Amino acid sequence: MKKLINDPEAVVREELQGIEAAHGDLVRVSYDPYYIVRKDAPVQNKTAIISGGGSGHEPMHGGFVGVGMLDGACPGEVFTSPTPDQMAAATQAVSGGKGVLHIVKNYTGDVLNFEMAADMARADGIEVEAVVIDDDVAVKDSLYTAGRRGVGTTVLAEKITGAAAEAGASLSEVAELCRKVNANGRSMGMALTSCTVPAAGKPTFDLGEDEMEIGIGIHGEPGRERRKLASANEVAEMLAQPIVDDLPFRQGDRVLAFLNSMGGTPLIELYVVYQALDKYLRGRGLTIERNLIGPYITSLEMAGCSITLLRLDDELTRLWDAPVNTAGLRWGV
């Protein structure tokens, strides 16, 4: 295992120390239990939003804490759900009296733990709503999931709901908006290589030198099929076609195209895929109105990419464009 770490058991704690040292102007870090909140949390009379999940997907979620996006994030150990007490403590830390939205990726552990955390927070008098993101069209059920997995649309939901909450939306409005983003977002990913969980010390799965996995999950869960390496143009279509057909996206739709690196795939390759994605979507009559290209929801150092399409309307576009000030996404400030 070749990684820039010290102790495999200390990766998440030391990562948090790095985030605290680097971004103390934006966030505060709690170590017992682990969570990251906006520096000015709790913001009084603002709907708060938290998310969380296993570590190893950076910058998601901790890198999205800040003005205009998340109020807080709970990192679990690598690829491991955070615990209900972490989530409850983060909920308490961000609660400003107007309720707290939990944005939950659809993995069985995350969903159960967020449900328990919501009950704990409600017992403390905090109003909580939860929205589960399940946008991955690759497989119906998966290794850690009943139903579809929650992947790239999560990043977009965190940005868009964060903008609405910043502008004064109520908890029920923010939750409804989050359901709208989930309903209009679809994703699929692929891998060229596995990743290695530090505590495991060996690759999560094996892929031959001439193989790739289409429909992979963000923890290396099996996808639709393992097949021979294909070209970037073919890969773009293998991912984009099921996404477009699933919603379905229709001719004339305006979309946000989010092309994500799984961690080990550099930008030079993402742009080669993007030219193919752009051509494919034009051919289907879609207009890319906004895009996001880079490593935003990663699987450690896995090589590969995922595509997320979100159908836009004026409301979603306006909220996407609103100012955001986080370590992972920043504009307008």
Add this chain to the structure above:
Amino acid sequence: MKKLINDPEAVVREELQGIEAAHGDLVRVSYDPYYIVRKDAPVQNKTAIISGGGSGHEPMHGGFVGVGMLDGACPGEVFTSPTPDQMAAATQAVSGGKGVLHIVKNYTGDVLNFEMAADMARADGIEVEAVVIDDDVAVKDSLYTAGRRGVGTTVLAEKITGAAAEAGASLSEVAELCRKVNANGRSMGMALTSCTVPAAGKPTFDLGEDEMEIGIGIHGEPGRERRKLASANEVAEMLAQPIVDDLPFRQGDRVLAFLNSMGGTPLIELYVVYQALDKYLRGRGLTIERNLIGPYITSLEMAGCSITLLRLDDELTRLWDAPVNTAGLRWGV
């Protein structure tokens, strides 16, 4: 070779097509010869700045073209200098009557070609100054370089000079500022793995499963030593100590700490390195006043990192903080 590409010979052209499709709101792309310029180029009565070099280091340089940073960039083939006619054409395309600064990384091919391009542009009546960045403390000479290599400080110089040019500085002022950034910036990098140039199809060099290369160049050029894998804490000190001692940075100095991924190293590991870097620099009496963490000057999919420190004063800090609107760096807009 596992890469998301189509034809190894077409990678740069297709990458440019992706950049054009994605960032047409920011830039224009020329295909004959290859260059990327600000959408509004040439900006009349503004000192223009271009840079260039081999592809494979994305987002540098094309991702740094836009308001507040570069006016233009010339991408060569992967790890190959652009040609003088490319550089001359880009110079012409951005020239707004107030002169053009060439920011050149110190590699022999780049330096010679930029010199020829400057002569060609001057023959066309364009005033040109060139500043060579040579900030890599690892080795005195290198495989493609007489003197020190130009690496991470280039990114910082492009941002800082771009802000000054945007604010109305003359060519001689912008060139002087660029020399100041180079004089106050130092870098060193390391690799855990090699990278594979698409046209070569096999790794540039071999590193054993328990080895790393300290002082690596951004094209995989040999560094100071090949040694056994060490911890993130040790790696941070192996890079930071020679940097601090070289300038030298002194107790009380304020610095910008730029922790760069070579491409394949994900953010979770960079933050583990950052906590170590932060501790080391505090121990040396330095204050990190600004930071930049992520993949900004990469070597394709190479795993590893580099550290750049820039000694700040009020002028450099103010110019670093100024608005920038590029695909690779964006704030304030």
